[in-house]
Amino acid sequence: MAKHSFVCFLVFAGALLGQINADLVEQRRADLEKQSKDPVFKRDGGTQPQDWNYQLPAGVATHQVTFYAGGGTPLYGKMFFPRDFSASGKTPGIVVGHGINALSIGIEKYAARFAERGFVAMAIDYESYGFSGSEVSLLERDTTTDRRPVWELTARVQLKRTDLNNFKEVEDYRAAVSFLQGEPGIDPNRIGIWGSSNAGSVVIAVAGRDPRIKAVVSQIAGTGAAPASAPVAISKNFEDDMIKRARTGQGAEVDGGFSFRSKIDMFSNQRDREVRPGSTVDRIQESTKILSILAEKDELGNPIAGANAAAKAFKGTWQVVILPYMTHFQMYSGAAFEIDSTLAGDWFAKYL
Numbered sequence: 001m002a003k004h005s006f007v008c009f010l011v012f013a014g015a016l017l018g019q020i021n022a023d024l025v026e027q028r029r030a031d032l033e034k035q036s037k038d039p040v041f042k043r044d045g046g047t048q049p050q051d052w053n054y055q056l057p058a059g060v061a062t063h064q065v066t067f068y069a070g071g072g073t074p075l076y077g078k079m080f081f082p083r084d085f086s087a088s089g090k091t092p093g094i095v096v097g098h099g100i101n102a103l104s105i106g107i108e109k110y111a112a113r114f115a116e117r118g119f120v121a122m123a124i125d126y127e128s129y130g131f132s133g134s135e136v137s138l139l140e141r142d143t144t145t146d147r148r149p150v151w152e153l154t155a156r157v158q159l160k161r162t163d164l165n166n167f168k169e170v171e172d173y174r175a176a177v178s179f180l181q182g183e184p185g186i187d188p189n190r191i192g193i194w195g196s197s198n199a200g201s202v203v204i205a206v207a208g209r210d211p212r213i214k215a216v217v218s219q220i221a222g223t224g225a226a227p228a229s230a231p232v233a234i235s236k237n238f239e240d241d242m243i244k245r246a247r248t249g250q251g252a253e254v255d256g257g258f259s260f261r262s263k264i265d266m267f268s269n270q271r272d273r274e275v276r277p278g279s280t281v282d283r284i285q286e287s288t289k290i291l292s293i294l295a296e297k298d299e300l301g302n303p304i305a306g307a308n309a310a311a312k313a314f315k316g317t318w319q320v321v322i323l324p325y326m327t328h329f330q331m332y333s334g335a336a337f338e339i340d341s342t343l344a345g346d347w348f349a350k351y352l
Contacts, residue, residue, distance in 0.1 A: 018289070018317035020346045024339055025323060031335035036297070036325035043329035047106060051333045054109030057116035059083025067179040069127055070171050076131035077124045077176060078104060080115035085185060092190035092352035093180035095173055096123045099197025101164065101262055103130040106332070107196060110341055114194075117345040119352065120186050122179070126172045127165070134159040137249070162253055164264040166202055173206045177213070190214055190352045194344060197221060197300075197328070200292075204310070207288050208280025215351040216290045217344040220331050222303045241266050286316035289351040293340045295326040319347075 025032075035041045043051075056062070061081045066074050085091060096111045098104055104123040111121035125132040139156040173193055181188035192215035195203035200221020207213045234242070245251035245265075252266040284290070292307040304322060311318035321343060326336050 019319055020343065020350055022321050022343065024342060025321060028335055028339055029324060032323060032325045035330060035334040035336060041330055041334050043327060047329050047332050052106045054112050056112055060112060060115045067175055069175045073127050073133040075124060075127060075133065075172060077122045078108060080111045080121045082115045082118045087184040089185050090187040091120050091185055093120045093186045094192045094194055094348060095176040096121050097173060097195045097199040099199050101264065110194060113341045114345055114348065117349060119348060122176055124172065124176050126169045128161040128163050134161050135163050162263050162265050169202045170205050170209060173202065174210050192348050192352050205280055208283040211285055213288055215348055216288060217347055219293045219340060220295050220298060220328055222301050222306055281310050281313050284314065288316060290318040291347040292320045293343060294322050295328055295331050296322050296324045297326060298328045300328045
């Protein structure tokens with residue numbers, strides 16, 4: 001048997017009719033193998049600026065928007081509208097989110113492709129990323145009281161951009177969904193979400209919390225298996241940092257991210273482990289359709305086993321597609337991008 005003769009997609013739940021045709025993977029296997037060996041597409045430790053470039057498809061229009069998360073923080077989104085979009089129509093919408101310590105500019109090309117397929121797509125920056133607002137904390141005594149519900153005052157504040165927070169990213173996705181629902185010309189009952197890398201885990205968590213999500217595409221993400229039987233363990237260094245943070249308001253910061261390097265709160269690594277998407281699988285509506293697109297040679301972990309386990313546990317339709325030869329960051333360029341963006345578009349076309 002040949003080394004790479006495995007089936008490129010597996011469906012553990014839902015009827016066979018629920019699948020999309022993934023023959024494109026086999027048809028372009030040689031292109032993927034060539035990309036995996038080409039030094040031009042070697043991606044160790046992150047994407048490269050040329051991976052973010054794209055040409056806006058003919059007829060697709062864009063504009064920038066501001067939407068707001070639960071705490072009132074202004075967040076950035078870039079809307080991509082398909083050709084012949086009408087504010088009086090009913091076009092399905094897709095929220096497109098980036099990975100760990102990344103930026104929306106790195107995944108705008110996916111939103112552009114989805115708009116080319118006839119969807120309104122919205123690429124977003126999470127709180128404390130890119131063009132979005134930051135977490136704000138007072139540097140002086142809070143003099144407000146309960147006598148008034150809202151106060152306006154001048155004060156010294158601190159803006160932190162080191163909080164990598166999957167819990168907040170879940171809410172940022174949900175806020176973006178609400179924004180799309182209120183956009184004239186978008187069908188509020190046909191909303192999908194797409195996320196890659198860390199965001200691929202976040203979108204599964206979103207689907208487990210928000211019944212409005214009709215279709216999900218999770219790319220190169222750790223999903224986890226069935227619900228865990230115990231809390232995530234806390235190591236001694238994380239526990240010490242949690243104590244320091246609680247008593248002083250500031251814990252340690254560590255290097256974080258891949259394509260975009262920056263400092264993140266050390267506690268982020270512990271807290272975000274607790275957003276285990278696999279633990280929400282039993283809460284996702286059976287009518288929500290999920291597609292996982294994974295890289296066979298993902299160097300950041302082994303998401304294939306977790307995705308297969310989650311798909312098996314899910315009572316609805318969950319399809320798993322594996323791109324042979326590919327590493328994590330190769331998925332954003334070359335033949336891999338052409339394939340994964342096409343399959344994602346096919347999924348949304350089938351289910352939105």
